[in-house]
Amino acid sequence: MKPVIRAFFKTLRLVLGPVMLLKERVTQPKGVQRDPAAQAAVDLQCQSLALYQFNTCPFCIKVRQEMRRLSLPIEKRDAQHHAAHRDELLQGSGANKVPCLKITDANGHTQWLQDSTAIVGYLRASFQR
Incomplete structure (x- = not known):
């Protein structure tokens, strides 16, 4: 029974994954426009951040959309397909729970x-005008 359930969910991910990524691309928010000096300061701050994520995770998509809205060049690390990032x-x-923001x-x-709501709250508090 376990192989059948695993096959079902794998098929479901294969079907829904591209749809979710297409929706993310179509509904991309417009990024915040900052003057060049302010954006350079934000870019420098973002160098100490890394987002561990899965491409088709809905909670990761939520965080990536907020990153786009705030124009944050945070490094994204794929913890699903890259063993080093997962480790x-x-x-x-x-835990292997995504999304997870590493703050140094x-x-x-x-x-x-961890938790998409906490990450979005942190990003808004740290980078919103």
Whole structure:
């Protein structure tokens, strides 16, 4: 019975995945326009952030849409298909749960923020005008 259930969900992901990615592309929000100096400061801040995500995860799509809306060039790391990213996520956050935002401060201390609502809240608080 287990192989049948796994096959069902794998097929479901194969069918719905491209639809979700198409919807994400079609509904992309327009990014915030900042003056070049302000955007350069935001770009510098974003270098200490990394988003661990799966391409077709609806919660990851929610976070990526907010990143686009706020014009944030945060590095995206695929924890589904890249074993190194998946291992780093598991070791750092303690779970293979996405989306997960890795925040490294100026002192080199790392914080792992899970849950799409918490990540969106953090991004808005940190980068909204």
